[in-house]
Every structure is written in C-alpha cells, then in structure tokens.
Amino acid sequence: MEFSSEDTAHMVYSKYAGNHGFNIRKQRRTKKKKEDEKVARILYVCSKEGVRKEPKVNRSYTRPITRCGCKAHMACYLQSSRRYKIVSFDQNHNHELVRTPMKHLLKGNRAVTVSQKQHADDAEMSGISAKATIEMMSREVGGRENLGFLDKDYRNYIYRKRMAEMVKGDAGAVLEYFQKKKEDNSSFFYSMQLDEDDMITNIFWADDRSISDYNLFGDVICFDTTYKTNDYDRPFAPFVGVNHHKQTVVFGAALLYDETTESFKWLFETFLGAMSGKQPKTILTDQSAAMANAIVKVFPETKHRLCVWHIYLNAAKNLSRIFHGPDQSAMDFGKCVYDHEEEEDWLLAWNDMLNKHKLTENTWLKNLFEVREKWAMVYGRHTFTADMVSTQRSESMNSILKRYLKSSFDLLTFFKHYERVLDDRRYKELVADFGMMHTSPVLVASVEMLQHAEEVYTPEVFTLFQKEYTVIGDYVAKKKSKSEMMYEYNVSYRGGAREHLVKYDAANQMIHCSCMKFSFAGILCRHALKVLDKKNVRRIPPTYILNRWKTPNEAVKQSIGKRYSHICRTFREIASVAAEHIELTMCADKDAIELLKKLEEKKKDLVRANKWMPDSLEDKLVEEEEDDEDVPNVRGIKRKNPCGRPKNQKDRNHGRFKSVLEKKNRGTSKSSSKARAKKKLFQVLIYIICFWFMSIFIKM
Template identity: 30%
Template sequence: MASFVQLTDDEYDEIVVDDGPNNNDGVEEPKADDDVEEPNVGMTFSSEEEVRSYYMKYAKHKGFGVRRRNSRQSEDGRVRWFTLVCARQGTVKSQASNILKPRQTERVGCKARVNAVLNEDGRYTLSSVILDHTHYCSPGKARHFRCFKKLDACVAKRLEINDEAGIQFFYAIDVGPDMRLKNVFWADARSRAAYQSFGDVITFDTTYLTNAYKMPFAPFVGVNHHGQSILFGCGLISNEDANTFEWLFESWLKCMNDRPPNAIITNQDKAMKLAIARVFPSSRHRSCLWHIMKKLPEKFGSHSRYDKIKDSLHKCVYDSLSENEFEERWAYLIETNDLRDNAWLGSLYADRQFWVPAYVKNTFWAGMSTTQRSESMNAFFDDYVHSRTTLKEFVDQYDSALRRKAENEAIADFNSFNTEIPCISHYPIEKQFQEIYTISKFKEVQEEFRGFLYLTISYLGGDGAGHTFVVGDEIKVSDGCIKRVNYFVCVYGENPLDITCTCKLFEFRGILCRHALRILAQLDKGEVPPKYILDRWRKDIKRHYVNVKSSYEATSNPERQRFDRIQNCFYKLCSNAAKTERNCVKLIGQLEQLKSEYPDDDPNVGTSTAGEVTPMDGTTGKVLSPLVVRSKGRPTTKRRTHPVEKALKKPSTRRRLSTTEVDYCINIFYTTMNFCDTSS
C-alpha cells in the first residue's frame, strides 16, 4: 500500500465528488482547538502519563487512534522505555474458518509511532518519532476510536442539554373544511440534504400503523453508501386514495426542490400508481415483487394444481434471464394449467414491465429489489412508536429514532475508514475496490470475486471495435438446483474501455459482476474504468449532509462555540454551588445581577407562536385532531407487537387529541419554517 500523510480538510475537499448543499456558506468556522505541536526527537516530559496525554491529544487532532505497543520495566518497577503506536499498526493473521470470507480488521501495518525512554533525572524523552501513516487520517471521525471514547462530566452534561434542544423540520399540513387534521408531511434538514447524495432511488410504503388514529405511516426511504436505509421524509395520512397520495408526493417533491427520483419502488396499489404517474412522470416505477408473490396462497390456495402453478410461476419470474425467456415460460404456465381466463394473472401480465425482474434489470435500483427498505425502516421505528402513540408522542419520538440511525451511519463511516477486509485474490482490481468502497459494498464486490470458482471463459470473436466473450456460470434456481448459464461479455475500446454483460448486475445494483471482472482480469487490466466505480458507494467522499444541523445532531457554529466555552467555565461553579442551599441561592442572586449587563438583543428570542393552517376552502381557524381512519393495504401477517403494548394489560379507550396537544404539534411545525428555509 502506498504511504499517505494526514488528510487535511482542504485536501479532503479536493476529492469531494458529491456536491450537496452547504449550509455554512458565508460563515467562517472557528477552529475547535489550536494546532498541536508535532512530536520531535528530544521532547521531554515529566511522566509517562504526560507523554501519553500529549500523544493522545496530537492523535485526536490529526485523526488517528493510539495504543501502547511495547514497554520494559527496571528492577525497581519503573518503566525504562515504552512505545505508543497508531491503532492501525501491525498485521493480523486471519482466524476466519472460511478463507474466502476474511474478517474485518483495522490493522494495516502502519508505522507511525513514538518511543519514550527514562532519563537519569526521572523524566521521559522521545528517542524516536515516525509521523507518516500508511492510511488516511480523519480528525472528524477520531472520536470513534476506542481510546477516545471517554466523556468527562462536563461533556456529558452538555450532550444532555443539546439533546433537549432542537431545530425541526420542513413540513406540510392538510386539513379539511371543518379544520380537522387530515394529512401531515415533514422532513428534517439532514434528510433533505442527504437526498442530494442518495435520492436516485427511493421506496415508498404505507403498510404500517403507528398511532392512536390508525393513520398509516408513509416513509420515503433510500439507501446510503453502506447499504443502510436512510429516511428522506415521511407522512401520516388519513386516506389511501389517489388524491391523498398526490398531495403527499407533491409536498415531498417541493421539499426536495422539485427534483424527482430516477426510480421508485412501491407496493402494488392502483392509487399509488396513478399518483406517481401524475407527480413523477419521468421516474421509473416498480412494484414490490414480494407483495405480489405473497398473494399466491390467496389466489390459488384452493386450486387442485396449486403446487405446480406455484413452482411454474416461481421459475417464470425468478429464473427467466431475458424478456423472451419470460414470455415463453409464461405462455407455458397459462396453457398447461388452463389459466387463460384468470383475471389476476392477466393483470400481472399486463403490468409485467413494472415488476418482472427480466424487464426491470436495465434500471439502477441500488440493490433494492422490494420495498423491504421501507419495511426495515418501519421496524426501526418500532422501538419508539406503537399503535397507541398519539401525534404529540410521535413528534417527540421521531428525533430519537433518527438520532440512532445517524449514529449507526457514523459508526459505519468510522469502520470503513479505519478497518478493512483483506483481499482474497492477487488481482489489483480487487485491491482497488478495497481502498475505495465502504466495507459493506466491498463485501458485495468480494462476493463476485468468490464466484470466479464457477466460471469458464471462451472467446466468441470480434473486430477492431470490440470483442465478445462467453462466460459460463453456475447459478442456483428457485427449486435449489444448479443451472448452467452462458453470459455474453462485450469489451469495446481501450481508453476509455467499456464493458457490458448480459446479466445486467451493474445496471441493476451498481456492482460490477463476476463475469465482467473475470474478463478484466483475463485481459490483465490493473484498474477498473472510472465509470464502473460509483461515487455513491465510496468511502473517501466527504458527504456534506452529515454537517447539516438537525434536531438530533447539532453542528458547530460560532455562537455554539462561544456557548460551549462559557458553559465549560460555569460547569464546575454550578456543581459546587449546588451542594448546599445557601450557596445555590447566593449564586442565583449573583447571576440575576449579571443579567442586566448582558441583555437580549432580540426581546422575542426563545419564543414562538403557532401559525394558522389554511384548509382547502381557504378559511382559517383552529386545527382539530384527526378522526380515526380506516386504512387499506395492511399486510396479512400480524404486525410485530411493541413491548410497550405488551405491558399494557387493559386497552385504553380511543381519544382525540386535546387542544393542547394539537397546539403543541402545530407549534413545532410552524416554528421550524425559518430554519427550514435557511437550510434548504
């Protein structure tokens, strides 16, 4: 591996490809800390702990972890010398039982270290220093290293206070002529910014109940560079007809600056399909395959040939590698089972371009084959909301859920940046993916390299413009059998080089298939052409949305920096004064006197008023609670029961939101407008 030095913010920005919104334009960001002096041979410290403290501070400033490597003690028990190294020092021999599935490791043989020796005067002097690292360093991610995961009481208290403060969301509210709440949509600023990076493909699903009014939870979900679900806003709706979906889609599109997704996956709902055609006419729409196939028992469970029909349909859908193959198998299914008059199958065939894999694999779906992304997001919210959650409680819990989601992404960023999966081959193109892609996506690439075991290659022919290869592969089909399939890989040009495969894996998932990779290796290509390295899977791109201020993640700004400095000074004073009532009263009195010296610049700071919501007929007035709605499209399987619901022995009676609760929710939505305008 090549040797890399510290990656500064300016250097990091030079490799930024994602050009998302920057909400700090025009604001000069202050430095969090002064520069820490670099270690030099001859630097002297009074104790071992002082050496460690200094090097830890330097490491955190530069963005790498620290651990103790070697030491030696004298007869009197004093440490004669010791070594502090980068956390990524050394190498680890894989202990995995399967050599084709190596375990993730952070050890990459980094040489950065300092060595300290004990002097005759009892002090420690740095005898050797190595500064260069064999990997990138990221100061912004240093907090995730184990050595830095310690919070003092002051920081912990500040985090608790920040938790209670919040900046909320873009929102849209729909009310009826009687001023009763019908539909709500909202999205926080971070989700809006993340859409700029990962909004090419989304899923949308409403098969999930969340609150006491049976209002379906309607999340817009995508997938990030780790393959994790990421939220792009959500709604609570009172109906599931075309007009309601159209209102929700238009609200969401406005929130996303009128930029529709390239592709959208939904369940098989006619109202959704109609609304998508109206609002997203340029987006490729796909119906959820899982929702369609799960209806088989309902449609044919009582049929005498159910098992044969089921097997034939599965082979037709899952094993057809081309449109022609699907057409042939479908015709065989209909004829042999005398199903020409079956209305359900007829409707499926008419809509085959919306759900059959052979028809949709030419479109990029980011690895999302069904609306399982929405369903997994719903399961994620299960820890926070349940069927008795009121609208007020839902607003309160929403932030907590997204905070955990953001932290999971931050941890995945850290792991991808500071650990790696060892390569299983000697091909340089595998090494290229290892250095560029996130851990989760490199695992997918590595799965294709493992597939080399089952491939055979033959040259079909070509001319000056291109060459065609036949790659034989063994794949498992729906009945568990192994099927031998020939794929055609075409290579055009030299610089740039184009390569295509009839399996369409790259077009469908954004991961180059084993067939194309095998041909590249056969042609002794040391690198994959840049067009086949997708930015959305890379780990070395600075994603701007992680710096966008939200209600669940506060980012640095000059005022916050000053507030933190003042709070640090006050923390110990407050802790001491709080020990006795006398000191507490005394300090409060002194602070009251100080208030006159630091008056508010704006007398309205900290206050907010609820705005008015305009219904469809143009009248204004108080917004009333929603009615309990009857929704459609619920899954036949029982929804997972939340532990809170299990703990409730006696079901409570349904009630409408009180005026206070409605005011609370509307107040939150309205007080967010100024923030959302500035962060969009």
C-alpha cells in the same frame, strides 16, 4: 414561630409530621372578608383526626378506617405583619406513630424530585416501562425506602404530564412541536394540508439530515403505507432508501388522511418541494392504483417498480391451493419474477407456468400480467434499484417502527418516538463510519483489482464486489466475435449451457453484460469481471464506480450539492460538540471565523490561478426563499368517518386495492394467538422462499 406564606406553613408541618411518623390533612381555611383574599386562619390536623361519619345510604365502605379522633394539630393566624403565627399546637397523638422503616410511606416524606422527573421523562422517551424505571432508580439509591416516592406517585406524575399535553389538543401540540423543531433548526421542513374546515388532513415532515441524506442517496426510494397509527387510523408513510453502508436511511415521513390519488399527489409534490425538486431515479412501492396515478403525475422521470415482496405475499394467498403443493409452482412463479434476460424467454416461461398448473383463467395472475413491466426482473434489469429488489427496506422499516411505536400513542408521542427511530438509524451509520475509518476489510487475495475496490468502496459494498470477483475462476469466457476494439464473449458457469453475453469496448473501457447487474445493483457482475480479467484490466473502470457506494473521502470529489451535504454533516458534528459548553462554543466560533477568512483567501488564490470554474447550473444550490409563512390556522386533526370513507372524498374510484393480506390482517385482530403464530410461521416461510430465489436467480 411565624411563616411567610400558607405554603411554607404547610411544608414545615408536613416535614415535621414526616419526621415524627404521621400524615397531615388541611382541615380549615378561613378567608378574610376583603383584603386581597389572603387566608386569615389555617388549621392542619393529624390525618387520624375525627371519626368516619355513618353513610347516609345504607352501603358498606370498602376503604379501611383511618380516623380515630386524634387531637394533634397546628393552627396559624394571619398577623398584621402579613405573616402567619402559630396560635395553637398539640403534639400529642392518641395512636401509635409510624416507626422508621415505614416512615418513607408517609405522604409528607414523599415527592418526585426535579431530577427524578427528568429521569422519568428520559426513561419514558426511551420506551422503558414505569416498573423498570422505578426498579432502576431504587437500585441507584440503595432500596425502595430511600427513593422518596411510591409507584403511584410516579405514575401520577406521568399521568399529569400527559394530561397537560392533552389540554393543548392534538393539533395544537403537533403544531407546537413542529414550530419548536423549526426554531431549533431552520432547515426543518414540515407541511400540512388543511381541508375547507381548517382540519389537518395530510402531514409531511423531514429534518435537515434527511434532506441532506436524500441529496446523497435519493436515487432510489422505497415508499410504503403499510404501517397504521391506531389512534387516528392514519397510514404512516416513510420515504426510505439505502446509504453507502447499505443501511436504511429515512428521507422524510408523512401521516396521511387517506390513500387517494389526491393525497398521494399532495404528498409527492410536497416531498419534491422539500428536496429542491430533485426527482428520484426509481421508486419502489406496493401495488396501488391511486399511488401509481400520483407517481406518473408528480415523478414523470422516475421509474416506478412494484415491490416483489408484496407480490410474493399475494401470490401465496391467491394461489395458496397450488403454491404449497408438490408440483413446484412456487419455484416456477419465482423464476418468472427473478429469472430470464430476454422478454421472449420470459413470455414462454409465463405461459408454460400457466398451462402446467392450469392457471390460464386465474384473474389475479391476469391482472398481474397486465403490470408485468413493473415487477418482472426481465423488464427491470435496466432500472437502478441500489440492489433493493423489493420494498424490503420499508418492510424492515415497518418492523423497526413496530418495536419503537405503540398503537396507544397519541400523535405528539408518536412524533417524539419516531425521532428515536431516526436517532438510532443515524447512530448506526456513525458506528459504521467509525468502523470504516479504523478497520479495513480482509482481501481474499492481494490482487490489484481488489485493492482498488477496497480503496474506493465502503466495506459493505466492497464485500459484495469481492464476492463477485472471487468466483470468476469458475466461469468460462468464450470469444464470440471481435471487431476493431469491440469484443463479445459468452460467459457461463463452468462451461454450462446458461450463457451471458458480455460486450467490451476496449477503446472506452465500456462493458455490458446481459445480466445487467450493474444497471440494477450498481456493481459489476462476475461475468463482466471475468472478461475484464481476460483483457488484463486491473482496476475498475471509473464509469463503474458509483458515487453513492464510495467512501466519504472519495465522495467529496463529487458535485457541489453532494459536497455541500458532506460538509454539512461534518459541521453538524462540530456544532453538537461545541454546544456542550460555553467555552467550547466560543472556541468553535473563533476558529470558524478564522476558517471562513482562510476559505475566502483560498478562493481568491483559485481565481488568480485561473482554477475557478463555476459549477454547472443544475448543481447550483437552490437558494432558500425567505420563510415568512404564517403559521396555519388549524382547528384540529381530521378524524376518520367510523363507517366507510368520508363523504367529501372525490376520488372514490381510485381507492387503493387492499391486498389480500391486509384484509386478512384486519380480521385477525380478534383471532386466537394460535392463528397469529401460524401466520407468523407462514410469513417466515415466505421470507425464506423469497431470499432463496433471490440468491439463486440474481447471482447466477
């Protein structure tokens, strides 16, 4: 018998051993003196060949003895034909051979196949543990013994794969990942900031879907840096917002080196660059002086609001002595956050609260008062926040990230798992879109106003609208004044003392309520709806239907930029199906060319019929510049100085104020689980208080 190569010889003997019930070992290879180094003689033996040598130093072996001087072997010699011929073969063993039910444990019978490797990769990316994956794979083949490998083989495979990725180095792997993304889709955007030593400091990236989502829903963004990647101790900073279903959408993400004004400035400028320079209307963040400085510089037209959620957490910490006391200080503080429509009333309430709870000298409250315009609802009623009064969105984004990401991940794994987060978010949107197409919400009464709302709004927004509309029967509108077509009403709940002033201009169908719900939430309030009802207005005036809450069909009627984003989504779906099979690709390709011809014809018709109007300049799509940028010459990823801030940090003074909770969080890493449970309970309580206030004060 002859073999073409050393590998074939090894494979054949190994298979033979597996079938017969023993393990093999490669004993000796004799190299030929010259001749391109092909091995001249190979000897395979039974793994029980020889005897264990006595240790040179006096120590006891922990591994059990396997050798018993077995003589079974196969020896091959290289022929002039350059093939290996078996020159000696002994099939007799001096020990028992492994019987069938245990044979799968032999080395020769074990290997992770290509398809199993694919399975393992998918499972790893889905965050499924090795143990669970092996269990599932065994069930598929009817038991462990049919699996073809042992747990340790599987773990070795995963380990070797990770090692191979690590060889490239974090920076190399990250760079390769981004380039691959860019190759797959040229609209993928990424940018890295390098320091003077070519080390990566800050990274920002966004895919085409994020960019088109921003075009549609980027009027309000939440930005938060609470989540830290452990390996590099870098803040992970996602830009998130809400879509037409009021679901969280991600507009892009950054890994920051630090939280200085410089870093934030670079990030916001890069973000603007990726988003064709479109500034958001409102940005919600945590309290950070460095961030605030950067926002003023880069987003001069944007309203900056502070996240009420963080303020609450900090209040509970700083005022803990009295916050949980019996004298309603939490309630009074909540009123100062959410309540009041007039600044005068608010200032009175604030002073009352300080005096009542003896807090006039409290420094934390003094500082908070300084920035009141950024958080007190009385100053924020005219600022559109898509009904997100806090960075609750990034907060929930944080809890989502924690579910998907582990602190032990290296950067590359982090990026890959972050993609899963995006995929899942987008899948949820798809499901919601599907739901919208196939079902319609139940109207509490078949009145024209609700029918109209159902037509134009997505189900989630319709539900909110309907909630406002159904209670108008409980409100009393008293006419205050009337001049020409202008009406003024005082609207109150069942004629109570608390009144909201609603002004209605019948000529232009313009309505304004002092609660300003439309300004910050984007839907009309019950008070305005009450007055519209009184004036026999049966449909929502067009000014009060925001594009961002419309169903996609309605949204198509919007500006060129939004139409572009909308059509991109449709074609993305077509492309993903078309790519599944060559025949589908060809079919799509053919029809696409037809479609293009049809569109050109239609365009000509429109021009002939004088219906062709170029869109306004601001709506013109920004032409993408030819991207022939060189790949950055990166040396590595900048690691943090273990003690304190890096020495070349210029912006020391603008460092971020760490909130008390964050400081506390760092300390708790070693604390007992009891303390953690206590903290969790505390956070849940804050949640409840927060939402309770929101429901009481906003919807009144």
